[in-house]
Amino acid sequence: MKKLITLLAVVVAASVVYASEPAKPELRPAQKAMQARAGWMKAMGENLAAKKFADVAKDAEALAGQTQKIGESHPNPLAKELTLKVSGLAKATAEAAGKQDEAGVKTKLGEIKATCAECHAKIRDKK
Numbered sequence: 329m330k331k332l333i334t335l336l337a338v339v340v341a342a343s344v345v346y347a348s349e350p351a352k353p354e355l356r357p358a359q360k361a362m363q364a365r366a367g368w369m370k371a372m373g374e375n376l377a378a379k380k381f382a383d384v385a386k387d388a389e390a391l392a393g394q395t396q397k398i399g400e401s402h403p404n405p406l407a408k409e410l411t412l413k414v415s416g417l418a419k420a421t422a423e424a425a426g427k428q429d430e431a432g433v434k435t436k437l438g439e440i441k442a443t444c445a446e447c448h449a450k451i452r453d454k455k
Contacts (some may be wrong), residue, residue: 363400365391365414369440372421376433384433385425391440392418410447414440 337362368387375383392415399411417440424432 330401361394364394367443368435369444372433374435376425376430376437379430381425381428381433385422388418388422388425391415392422404451409446410443410451414443417443 331397340418368391371383372387372391375387384439395418397432399415400410402411418438421433421436422439424436
């Protein structure tokens with residue numbers, strides 16, 4: 329009997345804790361894409377610092393593929409241009425990482441960050 333009461337108390341307590349957590353709204357597709365991009369950029373920076381060029385190239389190729397796909401069908405001409413620019417820069421980053429060109433990777437990552445900042449200033453932050 330004591331075991332049953334203990335089990336029920338645990339179940340009720342867990343239910344209260346779960347129910348009291350605020351529901352997080354689901355992210356829009358654009359937000360999910362931006363989070364993925366931020367993750368790749370962070371990983372590339374960390375992997376570059378650790379001289380893991382193969383991992384930098386892998387993440388750069390993933391960024392290039394995602395931005396190419398999204399950019400090709402983007403309805404906003406400026407966003408399309410900047411997204412495709414990021415794709416090209418990410419491809420160049422992957423190539424530099426393949427050559428283990430640390431300075432080249434740093435330069436391209438800086439150009440990607442600048443392009444992201446330009447897009448945010450001209451499009452995202454204007455909304």
